[in-house]
Amino acid sequence: MASKKNGSKSASGFDSWRQATSGSTTSNQRNKARKTRRMPAVLQRHIATLVLLACLCVVCVWGFTPLSERITQGLDIRGGVSVILTAAKPDGSTPTGDEMSTATTIVQNRVNSLGASEATVQKQGSNSILVQIPGATDADSAVQTIGKTGKLEFVRLDEIGDADALARLGSKDASNIQLKPGTYKAFMDGSSITSTSVAQAGQSATGAYAVNVKLNSDAAKTFAKVTRELAPTNGRIAIVLDGVIKSSPAVQEEIGGGQVSITGGFTAEEARSLKTILDSGSLPVTLTYSESRVVGPTLGQDSLTQGVVAIAAGAAIVIIYLFVFYQGLGLLTMGSLGIFALLYLGLLALLSHFGAYSLTLPGLAAVVLTTGSAADSSILVLERFREEIRMGRTVRQASMSGVKHGIATSLDADAVTLVTAIALFAVAVGSVKGFGLTLMLGVACDLVTMFCFKAPALRLLAASIEKHPRFWGVRGDMEEGERARHGQPSKGGVAHA
Numbered sequence: 001m002a003s004k005k006n007g008s009k010s011a012s013g014f015d016s017w018r019q020a021t022s023g024s025t026t027s028n029q030r031n032k033a034r035k036t037r038r039m040p041a042v043l044q045r046h047i048a049t050l051v052l053l054a055c056l057c058v059v060c061v062w063g064f065t066p067l068s069e070r071i072t073q074g075l076d077i078r079g080g081v082s083v084i085l086t087a088a089k090p091d092g093s094t095p096t097g098d099e100m101s102t103a104t105t106i107v108q109n110r111v112n113s114l115g116a117s118e119a120t121v122q123k124q125g126s127n128s129i130l131v132q133i134p135g136a137t138d139a140d141s142a143v144q145t146i147g148k149t150g151k152l153e154f155v156r157l158d159e160i161g162d163a164d165a166l167a168r169l170g171s172k173d174a175s176n177i178q179l180k181p182g183t184y185k186a187f188m189d190g191s192s193i194t195s196t197s198v199a200q201a202g203q204s205a206t207g208a209y210a211v212n213v214k215l216n217s218d219a220a221k222t223f224a225k226v227t228r229e230l231a232p233t234n235g236r237i238a239i240v241l242d243g244v245i246k247s248s249p250a251v252q253e254e255i256g257g258g259q260v261s262i263t264g265g266f267t268a269e270e271a272r273s274l275k276t277i278l279d280s281g282s283l284p285v286t287l288t289y290s291e292s293r294v295v296g297p298t299l300g301q302d303s304l305t306q307g308v309v310a311i312a313a314g315a316a317i318v319i320i321y322l323f324v325f326y327q328g329l330g331l332l333t334m335g336s337l338g339i340f341a342l343l344y345l346g347l348l349a350l351l352s353h354f355g356a357y358s359l360t361l362p363g364l365a366a367v368v369l370t371t372g373s374a375a376d377s378s379i380l381v382l383e384r385f386r387e388e389i390r391m392g393r394t395v396r397q398a399s400m401s402g403v404k405h406g407i408a409t410s411l412d413a414d415a416v417t418l419v420t421a422i423a424l425f426a427v428a429v430g431s432v433k434g435f436g437l438t439l440m441l442g443v444a445c446d447l448v449t450m451f452c453f454k455a456p457a458l459r460l461l462a463a464s465i466e467k468h469p470r471f472w473g474v475r476g477d478m479e480e481g482e483r484a485r486h487g488q489p490s491k492g493g494v495a496h497a
Helices: 002-064 097-113 139-146 163-168 217-233 268-280 297-326 328-353 361-390 395-427 430-460 462-467 475-485
Strands: 080-088 120-124 128-134 152-156 193-200 209-215 237-241 244-247 259-266 286-295
Touching: 002 328, 002 430, 080 097, 080 139, 097 120, 097 128, 097 139, 097 268, 128 139, 139 268, 139 286, 152 217, 193 268, 209 217, 209 268, 217 237, 237 259, 244 259, 259 268, 297 328, 297 361, 328 361, 328 430, 361 395, 361 430, 361 475, 395 430, 395 462, 430 462
Parallel strands: none
Antiparallel strands: 080 128, 080 286, 120 128, 152 237, 193 209, 209 259, 237 244
16 A cells, blocks of 8 residues: 555656646747747738838839830920019019919919910919920010910090000000000909900901900999990090000990900910910919020930930949949849839829929939939948948847948938928929929938838848858958957957957
8 A cells, every 4th residue: 555655656746747847848838939929020020011112113113104204304304495483563562472372373374275285383482483384485475475464454545644645546456555554544354254265356357366255244234334425426445454555446336245355456376365364364463584494305305315324324333333342232232222213213203293293404413312322321231230240240130230220320311411402492493492302302212212121121131141141242241250259359450458
């Protein structure tokens, strides 16, 4: 009985030891499993980031292909007319923001009525409007239509106090006579017009055109009343546009129905221009053009070709440099530059689609500048990665801490560039403003490339870099790091006590 009891106790003790050992083993296995699960989660996150980035790049390629059609070209590349209009109020004061917004909208409507394809109208500063019309060749003709105030007035001739103008109105068909400000009072203006049309003047033997206007009901009653008063004496009504008498027909009878014909010996083009002005309404300010520029398409395309050649030559030099000095790691930098270029072009195409961007020669210079900056930031990250290895850290550790510190330094440089770009975009006008916008977009694409490609790609490649240091160009760095871990001086260095 005693033997059985002892055997039972012995078996019980062994079971307890086995359970304790088994529990400890299970606990260790669980800890290892947690660690195993934790590492793949990080790797999976990096892989998912790269997959999403690849999908975004595919969308970008689809968005900017074909390149010449998807990215709007500025006038200095495509050719056309660029005009800067300066606004002022009649009393010489600076227009308000609302008045400038109204003027910009009216000018935009006039440009659209001209049938100009992809024309842009932008408010510049506090009192300027930039108008760009691709393909146009005559700046003066464009300004005559889009820059006129367009204030139409109907004035009784017997209420005009300008003696010089009245003397010149001796001819029945006299037109284009300037009236002195304050010498007349209109009984009706262009705000009463509901529709306009162009037609050949009925009694003109020269083939001249007229602009027929339709008045609203209240204005039609006013016009009928005035013509009824003037008909017995064959009085005349002066049709005045921006202070200039366009025509002054005699009234034979009361004119009802609100139909009025504006004549003045207009050609078909002049009549259509007047119709455009009347349809868009009168400007709340007076516009004068302070700068105009006409660029031929041949000159612009030659400049674009030279810019593309410069970019290609620069890219070739960078590729050679990367292969010579960084070997396999140079492929990573080349890949980051490729991703950067796809994102950059896709973003420019997206903004062009919504009419918010056009590529100019200064913008092309900004593209070259930001591409060089992107290459510089990639090299900065690689150098910090290699420096961490030389300090004794493993490749995997260097891919974490080195990339982190390298990106932090690149962020400082990009922040300075971004502040400069924002300042140019906010303060400058014209092509300089476009340079600032292009520079700003390039910095944004570089930031996306750093966080979504450079960092995850280098961390995923850490194992391969450690196995094949010669191919990746870090063999010497790893040897120096090994000496640093063992307290040995670096190659060519001196040991210290």
